[in-house]
Amino acid sequence: MRDGALLAIRDLRVRFHTLEGSFYAVDGVDWHVERRETLGLVGESGCGKSVTALSVLRLLPPRTTEIQGQILFEGINLLELDTEQLRRIRGNSVSMIFQEPMTSLNPVFTVGEQIAETIRLHQGLTPKEAWDQAVEMLRLVQIPSPEARAKDYPHQLSGGMRQRAMIAMALSCHPQLLLADEPTTALDVTIQAQIMDLMLRLREEMHTSIVLISHNLGLIAEMARRVVVMYAGKVVEEAPVRELFHDPLHPYTRGLLGSVPWIGRKQTTGRRRLQEIPGIVPGLMEMPSGCRFHPRCPEAKEVCRREPPPTIHRDDGRRVLCWLWA
């Protein structure tokens, strides 16, 4: 891990205390994002991608969540900041886009107000200036007649327009890092493509680093430079995008890719394709012994059942969590 990383996550463990018991949803995760880099984060549903992203801004419910490890943003551990310091980073240098544009905008405030609020908060502009800048942001994300749309409430906009508004809000303070948690999953395929084109363009213009969480491997192939694959709360493989697609090391990654026609080709939902790996993600409270993937792994050996695998760092900079490469 290089020191120049914009964001470095070190041995992150996130534990939830629920009525049914306590469990680690994220169990020792390491990865980093460099400046102006797009990192892809993939894995099946429930493997802890959102929890990892939410931990960065400490948006998980504090009373039931325990976070351990380090989350270093420009060298500062976000987990040690007090709430005031954290607030200055949220929405300002690090911002987030959520999966559901339908529910992540507040229904009782206008879109313009919701964007302007962030701008007022972090840039100390007057309400009038902040509003004008909010309209400019809507223009930037290619919403037609932005002056009028700014006065609309979320329910007056289509899903695609709402997600554009979310992006406008997230980028309104020119963040250095954007955490995009499945930003297009809830949208139709054509709208998905438009939103991704928009994000590609904005990334070039604003030099924002992006962590792109997605089920959609086609999308990851187009956008990301490096990919981190997660399974059951752990990182099982990390590789530059081309290497990962051409030569996946982990049997789980192979399973994920097994169904992808070819790099860069548009994909339908990843979710359905993933089912070609037999079995399901284990429940967090009934983790198998040894390697968490072994019950589903076609290449499982005796040791996989007994011992958790080591992380293998290869000379070419790739890493994999598997006994096959030990």
Add this chain to the structure above:
Amino acid sequence: MFQYVIKRLISTVPVLLGISLLLFVMLRMLPGDPAQVLAGQMATPEEVEVIRHQLGLDRPIHVQYALFLARLAHLDLGRSARTQNPVIQEIWARLPNTVLLAVLAISLACLFGIPAGIVAAVRPNSWIDYLVTSSALVGISMPVFWLGLMLVVVFSVLLQWLPAGGTGSWKHVVLPSLTLASFVVAFIARMTRSSMLEVLSQDYVTTARAKGLKELWVITKHALKNALIPIITVVGLQFGMLLGGAVLTETVFAWPGLGRLIVDSILARDYPMIQGTILVFGLLYILVNLVVDLIYAVVDPRIRYE
């Protein structure tokens, strides 16, 4: 919007007519003869007949109702059988007392109930949540007259800070409005808590936090405005109920409001008075509902009336 209000106001007319018809028939099915009550136990049958004629009760019921409507068209509700004063005048004399008590009680209840509900929702299952929910339970289950009497014992009899009953100064209104508010505050706190709990788990609350807003703003701006609709509903219902006269509280504190007026009128079988008061209650209730519906639209842009 303006057209909508006009439409709603016009639609109150048939509702009030319906109320009056139902009431008119039901009153006359009640046991007890108004003429007899008014004439007294010692009156001869002839005297009772004379009074019955004076009251117009010897005519067929449809004729009586037609006469009632004809007067109503001129905003005349007749005269009280008991006091001979115009019904309007009697109601008008007490209406301000009832409205004052209702407004004070509901304001107090909102002032305490909404913050209490919010705090409970923000820290669910904490000691403060248990405090709020259990006080609310006590508030709802405690008999109003008993609480009223206890307040009188403590603040009027023992401490001698406040008068035990009657009207006249601001001091007179303190105990009755506290008594009423303690009941209403419980409903408001409970509704605020459950509504806020639901809203606080919504995605847009996380969005608001992710922007870097202060938690206080997240709660009072982004969450509360979304949680308001059910709270407003409860406040409106309770206010409507309070305007219908708080019989027990008014009795305990000898408060001259509409609640006692209607009870006294029922006991005296004072038909015109009962009819007039109930019509006023109906009208107030309808107006409160209209105002509540209009506030909905202000709070939630998704609600629109054409």
